[in-house]
Amino acid sequence: MSISESEENVYDVSAIQDKWLPIWDELRPFASGKEGDTRPKKYVLDMFPYPSGDLHMGHAEAYALGDVISRYWVQRGFNVMHPIGWDAFGLPAENAAIKRGLDPRGWTYDNIEQQRSSMRRYACSFDWDRVIRTCDPLYYRWNQWLFLEFYNKGLAYRKNSMVNWCPSCQTVLANEQVVGGLCERCDSVVTKKALTQWFFKVTEYADRLLDDLDTLEGNWPSKVISMQRNWIGRSYGADVEFEIEGRTEPVTVYTTRPDTLYGATFMVVAADAALAAELVSDSSPAIQAEFATYLEKVKQSNDIERLSTEREKTGIFTGRYAINPVNGERLPIWAADYVLADYGHGAIMAVPAHDQRDWDFARTFDLPIRQVVDTGEGDPNTLGFATVGDGVLVNSGDLNGLSKTEAIAKMTQILEGKGKGKAAKNFRLRDWLISRQRYWGTPIPIIHCDSCGEVPVPADQLPVELPSAEGLDLSPKGTSPLGGAADWVNVSCPKCGAAAKRDTDTMDTFVDSSWYFLRFLSPNSTEVAFDLEQAKQWAPVDQYVGGVTHAILHLLYARFFTKVLHDLGYVDFEEPFTRLLNQGMVLMNGSAMSKSRGNLVRLSEQLDEHGVDAIRLTMAFAGPPEDDIDWADVSPAGSAKFLARAWRLANDVSSSVGVDFKTGDKAVRKAVHSFLRDFGHNIETFKFNVGVAKIMELVNVLRKAVDTGVGAADPAVREGVEEIAKAISLFAPYTAEDMWAQLGHQPGVALATFASVDESLLVESSIVAVVQVDGKLRDKFEVAVDITEEALREQALASDAVQRAIGDKTIANVIVRAPKLVNIATK
């Protein structure tokens, strides 16, 4: 081989990348929504990134996998919309701005440009005509519009509540920013603070959010469905009314165990609930003082203490008594912090015999424990723990002898008859706190007027644009930085014209991402949030791809928004994401990559070293997409080697474009078409690693065919290599495009549809039958596919190896599954 020949034959990754990028810019193969496109639609969506810097390995995995799906459907002849945008509001921009004394805008838009350019190099199949950035007024104006739609429907409201507070950052934190009781950013211990905040009424949709999960079964990872079910946490039980001595109004408690009402020996109210303070206010000064001290301690407590499992129960006696509605017993009322103010009614009936927490409390304060369910384990008084299982009711009047389930039903009935209670349900889910005392977010479009109260900003005055950050103190101080923008805050009331002030809070960025998938339908509209006709055509999202970190919050909120939009008549579906794929994480040496761990792998360096295609292929081939990839365990060099091997094959093909494949070698064609059949199935079931393996197998078959078989000129070889180029295009678009060109085609392999499977080529005339003796493989031989059971049985028994294995044992049974298998069972 001469030197010049060998140079032609070298797979030069960077040259290929440089060659095709500008051509694709011209070609724009992934523009969607052109007039008159008759292809069936498919909406494929990757979770949009936060512009925190350049793309990292995690993005590289997510977008590689999303691209496999998106490109696959294009090549199956679908009109695919695969848009991208940026979730561009949020704390990191603000923190960077504070640190450098800059406007968060500059930092954000710079990062977006960097990520956009990296995505182009990474050959993401995005439709670049549909880009959105949530920090554009063009976008967040519609957050405000939606907020007002929610507000008008009573789904957005303001209330005072205890929220997470970081004493060091001087700001409220979202639940997701509290990690193990510590502030995500500064590791300070998070405490609680009472503040008036905006909420969205997610709880009103709790039943539907839970029940509709059933419709996602099979199309969403079961893990995500069960996490959402747990998070919503519906429980069934009863509300029970207790008269309180010296109080006109009864107190209602929620219980899942109304059957144990005869076992109630005391009542507990949440120490930080209004009820506790009220009850104590009529007690002795000594109790009032004790309560005040206790309440102070409770307010100081933090999640670290709360999370401790060994924690002793604490509480104080309020000096008040409740009356058990079924037996008239006087129950002392305690205030404690193990009862939550914001769940149920903030008060419980304590049944220490059958609830471990009540048992612990009873033991700490020497309160009676009365068994009312015999579970067969014994008396909780002497057992040392509460018995919570099923059993037979005792010491319970009319309930005696009933099972737990029967007793729950009967007690509920009794209470309803007496007007002392009713069946009830409760949710773990709380309303969504959306206000943030932060600058870099969507301003809440409400004006506070002394005489008119909360006044929505009129629709024609939207958007309420963020004032310039210039001159504003963005540093955390417990109130929103927007409060410092006097010109912006002070307005006249839209209703009465008097002096009024804007709401200075901004919205949680999860609001932005709760409906962005609809904005892609008409990304630049100044008339509507999203075009209703376009929504009919494209939505809902057929395939959503993203990390499992968003399994609860983002997906729950987006589902909530969709249901609200449905009820408002804007969309005709109730679930936003028909199918969901969660990709795993990219690790290095067993743990998540981070600078502080010193195990950070830089995407840009990987791309420089191995090429875009090899990295993308490695992401897909490493294993099942939902599994984590440990970068130390995979071989981008191996991927590059395979791509070069496939590429050389295109180089070798010597037949010309348009040659009649039907004249090609049958055996090779059979391999090609059985590949086509398997590959499509693998991709559609997300077995990308297996799909890649199938391509490798076909490449190996064709390499052999070229070198030692039918030769490079056989039409079947061209047929095979063309399909390989198309298949590789899902993973390695540069290599595929270059192969396509070598094969003599015009640019645009990404739009080349797969050949349909020729079933006639797959019909087998013979097959290898296996013979087992007692389940163990003993022989195999080729037989005709239509061999009769008798003939196969005879042939199996005639085998020397089989006879050797049977030896002197007696044959008990012979199972024949013609033509594939014979199993001989001996005694």
Next chain:
RNA sequence: GCCGAAGUGGCGAAAUGGCAGACGCGGAGCACUCAAAAUGCUUUUCCGAAAGGAGUGCGGGUUCAAGUCCCGCCUUCGGCACCA
């Protein structure tokens, strides 16, 4: 504590109840080369020279046949966690 998922070669992993380990990484060997790289080919679960035997976390079960189904454990990972 509650809910869920997963345990298969040296490694990443395949396997509609029907040949365990496809495909790849790594290893070994051969060819090409003055040589190396690259490439191509062969081989690679373990024990055994071989015949053969063992083998999918552990213990049972169903079945002609179990990595796969059922029961009971163990381990690892993820989520929730005083939710009455």
